[in-house]
Amino acid sequence: MSLLVTGTIGIDTVETPTGKAQRMLGGSCAYFAAAASFHTPVRVVAAVGGDWPAEHRTMLSRFRNVDLEGLEVRPGSKTFAWSGRYFDNMNERETLFTHLGVVEEKPPRIPSKYADSQYIFLANTHPAVQMELLNHLPKRKLAVADTMDLWINISRPELLQLLRQVDGVVLNYSEAEQLTGVRNAVTACRKILDMGPQFAVNKKGEHGAILVHRDGVATMPAYPAELHQVVDPTGAGDSFAGGMMGHLANAPRFDLQSLQTALAWGTVTASFTIESFGLDRLAQISRADIDARMKLFQAAARVG
Amino acid sequence: MSLLVTGTIGIDTVETPTGKAQRMLGGSCAYFAAAASFHTPVRVVAAVGGDWPAEHRTMLSRFRNVDLEGLEVRPGSKTFAWSGRYFDNMNERETLFTHLGVVEEKPPRIPSKYADSQYIFLANTHPAVQMELLNHLPKRKLAVADTMDLWINISRPELLQLLRQVDGVVLNYSEAEQLTGVRNAVTACRKILDMGPQFAVNKKGEHGAILVHRDGVATMPAYPAELHQVVDPTGAGDSFAGGMMGHLANAPRFDLQSLQTALAWGTVTASFTIESFGLDRLAQISRADIDARMKLFQAAARVG
Numbered sequence: 001m002s003l004l005v006t007g008t009i010g011i012d013t014v015e016t017p018t019g020k021a022q023r024m025l026g027g028s029c030a031y032f033a034a035a036a037s038f039h040t041p042v043r044v045v046a047a048v049g050g051d052w053p054a055e056h057r058t059m060l061s062r063f064r065n066v067d068l069e070g071l072e073v074r075p076g077s078k079t080f081a082w083s084g085r086y087f088d089n090m091n092e093r094e095t096l097f098t099h100l101g102v103v104e105e106k107p108p109r110i111p112s113k114y115a116d117s118q119y120i121f122l123a124n125t126h127p128a129v130q131m132e133l134l135n136h137l138p139k140r141k142l143a144v145a146d147t148m149d150l151w152i153n154i155s156r157p158e159l160l161q162l163l164r165q166v167d168g169v170v171l172n173y174s175e176a177e178q179l180t181g182v183r184n185a186v187t188a189c190r191k192i193l194d195m196g197p198q199f200a201v202n203k204k205g206e207h208g209a210i211l212v213h214r215d216g217v218a219t220m221p222a223y224p225a226e227l228h229q230v231v232d233p234t235g236a237g238d239s240f241a242g243g244m245m246g247h248l249a250n251a252p253r254f255d256l257q258s259l260q261t262a263l264a265w266g267t268v269t270a271s272f273t274i275e276s277f278g279l280d281r282l283a284q285i286s287r288a289d290i291d292a293r294m295k296l297f298q299a300a301a302r303v304g
Numbered sequence: 305m306s307l308l309v310t311g312t313i314g315i316d317t318v319e320t321p322t323g324k325a326q327r328m329l330g331g332s333c334a335y336f337a338a339a340a341s342f343h344t345p346v347r348v349v350a351a352v353g354g355d356w357p358a359e360h361r362t363m364l365s366r367f368r369n370v371d372l373e374g375l376e377v378r379p380g381s382k383t384f385a386w387s388g389r390y391f392d393n394m395n396e397r398e399t400l401f402t403h404l405g406v407v408e409e410k411p412p413r414i415p416s417k418y419a420d421s422q423y424i425f426l427a428n429t430h431p432a433v434q435m436e437l438l439n440h441l442p443k444r445k446l447a448v449a450d451t452m453d454l455w456i457n458i459s460r461p462e463l464l465q466l467l468r469q470v471d472g473v474v475l476n477y478s479e480a481e482q483l484t485g486v487r488n489a490v491t492a493c494r495k496i497l498d499m500g501p502q503f504a505v506n507k508k509g510e511h512g513a514i515l516v517h518r519d520g521v522a523t524m525p526a527y528p529a530e531l532h533q534v535v536d537p538t539g540a541g542d543s544f545a546g547g548m549m550g551h552l553a554n555a556p557r558f559d560l561q562s563l564q565t566a567l568a569w570g571t572v573t574a575s576f577t578i579e580s581f582g583l584d585r586l587a588q589i590s591r592a593d594i595d596a597r598m599k600l601f602q603a604a605a606r607v608g
Contacts, residue, residue: 089487183393184531185510206489207511208525218604221512221523227488264608294608300522301607304568304598 003249004114005032005242006045006133007123007146008103009060009071011053013083014234014277016090021232021277025056027080028123028146031235032242034282035269036121037065038290039246043117045070045133047108049077049101062283070111077102090230091205110136119249121241122166124148127158134165142254144168146241152178164196167254170241173204185210186217199259201244203237209263213256220263223271223297232277236270239282243269268294307553308418309336309546310349310437311427311450312407313364313375315357317387318538318581320394325536325581329360331384332427332450335539336546338586339573340425341369342594343550347421349374349437351412353381353405366587374415381406394534395509414440423553425545426470428452431462438469446558448472450545456482468500471558474545477508489514490521503563505548507541513567519560524567527575527601536581540574543586547573547594572598 012026029046036042042065052073060066078101086093107129117137122130122145130145137143143166151159152175159179163169169192177183180191189200189212199213208221244259244266251258268290275281316330333350340346346369356377364370382405390397411433421441426434426449434449441447447470455463456479463483467473473496481487484495493504493516503517512525548563548570555562572594579585 182531184529184534186528187531190530204511207508210525210528216604217528218606219525219528220605220607221514221525224490224514224521224523225488226494227486227491230488260606261608298607300520301524301605302522302564303524303602303605304565 002043002117003036003040003119003121003245004043004045004117004137005029005036005121005123005245006108007032007125007238008080009046009048009052009056010080010082011056012081012234012278013096014232015085016232017086017088018231019277023053024278025059026082026234026278028238030060030279031238031273032121032123032245033066034060034063034279035239035242035273036246037063038269038287039243039265040249041065041067042246043067043070043114045108045110045114047072047074047077047102047105049073049079050075052079059279059283070108070114072108074102074105077105084234086233090233093233107132115139118142119245120144121245122146123238123241127151127155127162131158131162131165134162142167142248144170144241144245146170146238147175149175149178160195163192166197168199168201169197170201170203170237170244172237173202176200176202186212198254201263203240205233205236209240209267211259211263213259215256218256218260218263220260220267221301223267223293224300225271225274229275231275233274235278236274239270239273240266242266264294264297268297271297306347306421307340307344307423307425307549308347308349308421308441309333309340309425309427309549310412311336311429311542312384313350313352313356313360314384314386315360316385316538316582317400318536319389320536321390321392322535323581327357328582329363330386330538330582332542334364334583335542335577336425336427336549337364337370338367338583339543339546339577340550341367342573342591343547343569344553345369345371346550347371347374347418349412349414349418351376351378351381351406351409353377353383354379356383363583363587374412374418376412378406378409381409388538390537394537397537411436419443422446423549424448425549426450427542427545431455431459431466435462435466435469438466446471446552448474448545448549450474450542451479453479453482464499467496470501472503472505473501474505474507474541474548476541477506480504480506490516502558505567507544509537509540513544513571515563515567517560517563522560522564522567524564524571525605527571527597528604529575529578533579535579537578538582540578543574543577544570547571568598568601572601575601
């Protein structure tokens with residue numbers, strides 16, 4: 001029941017074909033924690049700088065299941081900041097700038113009261129940092145890591161070492177290809193299983209996700225959003241992981257069936273994230289909204 | 305129960321990253337008919353030239369539910385021929401040549417014994433030809449058309465006229481965008497419904513399909529094929545349509561639920577087509593193989 005996430009809390013500036021939002025709360029950790037909090041209590045381990053806006057704390061505090069004791073403020077440092085622009089189809093984006101700030105410093109400290117955490121999500125950061133944090137969580141029952149193209153390129157040995165330590169990995173379609181050299185979502189995930197994990201989730205954005213588990217394969221479409229519902233895709237992948245891990249933290253086991261159900265909760269939770277810039281939409285909804293949309297999703301994605 | 309398909313019978317030469325097949329049986333009508341024949345009897349209305357290889361007739365005759373009385377051989381004409389090359393990811397291809405041959409001549413004749421056909425699939429050809437054939441089928445209960453970028457570009461008025469006459473339309477993701485100007489699978493299909501049809505199916509290849517029906521939306525992933533199972537994607541879309549229409553020809557109605565089930569049969573049937581060049585794989589299997597894979601697909605695509 002004790003889900004811990006570590007990753008970035010950022011200041012995001014995002015442009016889409018329909019609008020722009022400046023200096024809003026973002027980062028993998030923020031999206032993950034907000035999304036997971038609809039399913040289970042979440043502990044945040046992250047660092048921000050002295051420039052972290054007070055209203056960002058207010059926003060994050062609106063998610064009552066999010067424990068911020070592990071959020072370290074470093075007065076002399078700068079908060080991680082990112083800016084991106086989406087192209088017309090909302091599926092591709094370019095990064096305008098990334099200011100690493102505190103992310104370049106030593107990793108955040110894990111509060112002693114978090115040492116008993118059993119469910120761990122290592123959001124995207126340097127794999128050596130992910131590994132170090134993991135080593136401070138000896139009670140873990142389920143550890144899942146995200147990663148990105150940068151680390152596959154420049155830190156492959158550390159990433160491969162991390163993959164031997166985690167139970168699962170979550171990554172994008174193109175990252176799975178980059179990591180394995182295989183241009184097929186299922187077979188690429190199978191190759192990742194050979195590297196250590198029990199399961200790999202291939203995230204395909206608007207096209208859904210594919211799960212390869214030691215016991216089988218699952219595939220799931222995205223929630224079929226209308227054009228006007230797609231405001232800002234930023235954080236969809238982290239929200240997906242949050243919904244997924246939030247469900248797993250209450251699951252009796254991590255078999256193929258539990259993971260399939262977890263994918264569905266991830267899909268439905270993320271479908272709200274994209275309906276606004278930042279966390280605005282997630283901050284408006286309740287668990288009942290997620291449950292209602294799950295029913296719609298199950299009906300829309302029925303097979304046979 | 306009387307499903308009629310009209311479209312091309314072609315001579316295909318296909319290159320993929322793993323192999324090449326020359327002058328094999330292809331064309332929208334061939335793939336559709338072979339796929340549909342596992343679900344219901346199919347009547348073929350198409351024309352070929354005097355150069356049509358005898359072994360192509362032998363191949364098509366292996367599908368016992370395919371009635372070839374409407375296959376017109378024009379001794380002085382050339383059979384439609386197409387050649388394409390797939391890129392590394394098997395999802396994109398380039399056309400190396402297209403020789404229209406008989407497709408440029410007058411449309412094939414519909415045999416009088418086919419005049420009572422109730423289920424009609426107008427595979428991809430000039431929309432004016434599709435319309436003319438449709439006008440000779442007054443007993444139709446369900447008419448569905450495919451189309452392509454070429455006709456959207458050069459024959460939009462005729463295509464829009466056709467859309468007012470058919471019950472459903474099946475097209476690719478990019479074609480739906482091109483037809484409507486909307487970069488969203490669901491909303492693009494909704495715009496197509498405004499043009500006349502009761503439903504539109506947006507085919508996304510390896511990413512599955514989205515159905516928009518007057519009564520709601522459905523979404524379905526593709527069958528999660530492994531790398532070695534993807535030999536040649538040619539004809540997957542036509543096989544999908546064949547499985548779908550083959551199921552609908554036996555369905556008591558064409559509501560959202562029947563169409564969802566039909567999409568699943570289309571998906572599973574097409575998953576065999578891509579396992580070989582041409583119709584080789586479909587010619588090897590039986591309905592029992594399709595039924596067995598449907599069970600696997602339902603398990604893999606279970607939601608929640």
